[in-house]
Amino acid sequence: MLWVGLTGGIASGKTTVADLLRQRSVPIVDADSIAHQALQALRPELLQAFGSSILDSSNQVDRNKLGTLVFPDKNKLLKLEGIVHPWVQNRVSQERQSLATRGHDLAVYDVPLLFEKNLQDQFDRIIVVYSPRERSLQRLMNRNNLSLQEATQRMSHQMDIEDKKKKADFIIDNQGHLQDLENQVDQLLLAIRK
């Protein structure tokens, strides 16, 4: 089974492309949803490491509260990654294995921080969904109702999209209309399966 990484910049269109792939029966493993599951599964370890201020009103781990606590402190961030990362890796391996066992020829792991987390060696191929910075900023502002300043701030945490583009095996150029994106996804599937 070909194991393919799907990544890109913030608001470049990764989720939209993942949805188009799903519609074409390509199985997608979603890093964001696995990270959510990890926080629930690792609740006891996280509570012990960071205390009860990370819980929401229904006593579940609150992702935003956890982020606010760890992001300004490098040691805390490393500690969090040390707890969560092995669980996520293990879960992804299980899902990959299970898809291969079920006879899929291709599976895609949708992982926004693929390059930032240095995961590139895990994949047979990497797809980068590209849209220029200004276009992504505009889509991010529209989707999340953000000011230009807020959107720029969010984007500043990620590697430059032009650098990601250079590392891709396949580039999906999402500057145009959705129909154009669909056509590129169809072409991509043909090319990848060749």
Ligand code: ATP
């Ligand atoms: P994030 O990094 O925040 O997870 P993402 O890379 O998954 O974002 P999407 O959510 O797919 O990006 O797209 C960002 C926004 O732009 C969404 O509101 C989406 O509907 C819109 N969008 C994506 N592609 C196009 C397109 N070709 N034309 C118009 N709007 C688009």
